Amino acid sequence: MRFGVLGTGMVGQTLAGKLVSLGHEVKMGARQAGNEKAQAWVASAGPSASAGSFAEAARFAEIVINATAGAWSLEALTAAGAENLAGKILIDVANPIAPNSGMPPQLSFCNSDSLAERIQRTFPASRVVKTLNTVNAAVMVNPALVPGRHHMFLCGDDATAKSEVAALLVSFGWPPESLIDLGGISNARGTEMYLALWLRLWGVLGSSPFNIRVVSNDF
């Protein structure tokens, strides 16, 4: 498959690297074609890796991943171009962290809205799936870093898109039974607001990879 990974930070590089290792073709998108971090990644990642502008990465891709900083994601996706995103699965892994909001940081918006909903509203022809935003980059692509059973959430309005994303997560190492479908895209409010607890657990646990397991008699 051809993936466009928008974002050159830790999350973008980690996801792009994993996709290449799984045999996919990946174009990393940045604000400007020729971005240094993207070029360095291409040099290290081999012939299936390439880089370009947000628009070039989105145009290239069959599946687009938003791994930009949440505060700038709508701007980045607008630069990518609605016409280059139309009809495609758009995996949103970002959290709308408010810049300069202290430590632990706050969200730019939440509760009555979410980044994933804003993206779906702004790009109604795209098939937005929210997932992976509840763990750090290393765990996203290597869930076995966290021992035993733990869960990954996904939500979105397009059931077929969610199935394809679930299969992608399984290819990353997430066991099928670890995936919890929360329903439509508005449920991203739940996983984005969980960031407030995640940040505090991170404060307690330090650098140790962690995640949560939902525990019940049925689950």
Next chain:
Amino acid sequence: MRFGVLGTGMVGQTLAGKLVSLGHEVKMGARQAGNEKAQAWVASAGPSASAGSFAEAARFAEIVINATAGAWSLEALTAAGAENLAGKILIDVANPIAPNSGMPPQLSFCNSDSLAERIQRTFPASRVVKTLNTVNAAVMVNPALVPGRHHMFLCGDDATAKSEVAALLVSFGWPPESLIDLGGISNARGTEMYLALWLRLWGVLGSSPFNIRVVSNDF
């Protein structure tokens, strides 16, 4: 110990009943002395149970529990009286759910503030500890309803108060190693915002009692 449980709903009745069963004296507080639900509870709970106004319950108590609906908690605590709450541990188990905010409901405020912080700011002479707001009433007092290992968070600015509340949680059945101290009272933002995810998990799991376990190599 003498407890004042503010609130006559499911959470208040469950906590008050557990406290009586553990040998404590409990006065349930309501907006009006003579509240029917409080009177019915007293009739069923035996000689260690009594009821009164919010102020009477707070005055009676060595430890006060806020189990009122979060939207009205500050009003209820104001009626209880700062002088009756001063110097006392005030356990806040409420979530600031916005009335008439749809399903799943939204919070009245979050992200840059929390109910527990508002309570601590409004009653600076009280020793506020936030806990138990991440599980339903049945699990609060019977954590074994959820199988295996799972966690309960607490936070507050007074370390001694947190220790006493931790001991109370252990008496409810929470294993000491299940308790995670998140730090100062502002960390209640994390556990209150988790409600957004809890509500959606509740939607997936239905009536089955559930909780989360934090999973890492260290924890």
